[in-house]
Amino acid sequence: MNPVATPFFFYLLAGIMIIGGILVITRKNAVHSALALITTLLAQAAIYLMLYAPFVAGVQIILYAGGIMVLFLFVIMLINIERTQKERQFNKQWLVGIAAAAALGGLFIAVYTKGKTLFPEGRVSYEEVQNTQGVATLLFDRHAGVYMFAFEIASLLLLVAIIGAVVMAKKRI
Amino acid sequence: MLSAQFETDMEAMLHISTLHYLVLGAALFLLGVIGVLTRRNVVIVLMSIELILNAVNLNLVALSRYWQGMPAHMGGGPGALHGQVFAIFVITDAAAEAAVGLGILIAFFRNKETVNVDEVNLLKW
Numbered sequence: 518m519n520p521v522a523t524p525f526f527f528y529l530l531a532g533i534m535i536i537g538g539i540l541v542i543t544r545k546n547a548v549h550s551a552l553a554l555i556t557t558l559l560a561q562a563a564i565y566l567m568l569y570a571p572f573v574a575g576v577q578i579i580l581y582a583g584g585i586m587v588l589f590l591f592v593i594m595l596i597n598i599e600r601t602q603k604e605r606q607f608n609k610q611w612l613v614g615i616a617a618a619a620a621l622g623g624l625f626i627a628v629y630t631k632g633k634t635l636f637p638e639g640r641v642s643y644e645e646v647q648n649t650q651g652v653a654t655l656l657f658d659r660h661a662g663v664y665m666f667a668f669e670i671a672s673l674l675l676l677v678a679i680i681g682a683v684v685m686a687k688k689r690i
Numbered sequence: 691m692l693s694a695q696f697e698t699d700m701e702a703m704l705h706i707s708t709l710h711y712l713v714l715g716a717a718l719f720l721l722g723v724i725g726v727l728t729r730r731n732v733v734i735v736l737m738s739i740e741l742i743l744n745a746v747n748l749n750l751v752a753l754s755r756y757w758q759g760m761p762a763h764m765g766g767g768p769g770a771l772h773g774q775v776f777a778i779f780v781i782t783d784a785a786a787e788a789a790v791g792l793g794i795l796i797a798f799f800r801n802k803e804t805v806n807v808d809e810v811n812l813l814k815w
Binding site: 523524527531534535538539541542544547550551554557558561564565568569570572573576577580581584585588589592593595596601604605606607608609610611613614615617618621622625629633636648651652654655656661664667671674675677678679681682683684685686687 | 704705706707708709710711712713714716717718719720721722723724725727728729730731733734736737738740741744747748751752754755756758768769771772774775777778779781782783784785786787788789790792793794795796797799804805806807808
């Protein structure tokens with residue numbers, strides 16, 4: 518199936534993502550930041566769909582927007598937010614921080630204007646394949662699954678994260 | 691009357707290529723960096739880190755799409771989904787990071803009754 522009105526949807530979703538990102542880093546109330554971040558993540562899931570990555574889009578919605586952000590909101594509700602709203606929101610080094618970020622942005626602009634020709638016409642013409650099956654082949658297949666070991670190590674990482682979270686949230690550490 | 695340069699620019703703007711996605715990822719990355727460097731609230735710093743990780747994910751998926759269009763002898767083709775697999779690993783990593791980071795935040799809040807980063811100075815020399 519050919520995509521319809523790609524530029525319109527790209528710029529719409531990109532605008533939503535950028536505005537959401539700006540709201541995340543400027544809002545005083547952490548709950549508003551979390552809601553803006555959820556909007557950004559959902560728009561990014563739509564961008565994944567535009568890039569023919571439906572499995573990653575589903576994982577993004579279920580795990581990021583559904584799992585991690587609920588964790589964030591839960592912690593925001595646990596800690597006291599009224600007092601922090603009355604305080605200064607930006608630290609003393611904010612000018613240095615913005616200067617450093619501007620330098621990084623200049624680097625990005627230089628790289629992308631110099632390296633423009635590295636990405637010639639990105640139009641790809643191939644049939645839509647079973648994306649989820651392709652991802653599963655790379656992860657689990659006995660012969661083609663080059664990432665099987667990394668997948669197992671990821672389970673170890675999650676185990677460490679579970680233990681770490683439990684230990685950190687204990688009553689006395 | 692429109693100049694030829696302007697028309698080619700408009701053409702490049704309307705033809706969405708891999709570079710567009712990379713520039714969007716760079717913009718999100720910069721927003722995340724600004725958030726990490728300037729905010730005081732630890733929760734928002736963690737959310738900015740999530741923004742950075744998402745920018746990286748966007749780059750990975752866009753380049754995976756680009757690589758799928760490469761000829762087969764260069765490793766391309768419909769089965770070249772390595773970038774998407776990497777994106778899934780990055781999402782796993784983000785989940786682990788959020789769980790541990792928020793656990794540390796709860797422990798910190800219990801001890802000092804604040805969520806400001808610049809009051810975390812116990813290890814400061």
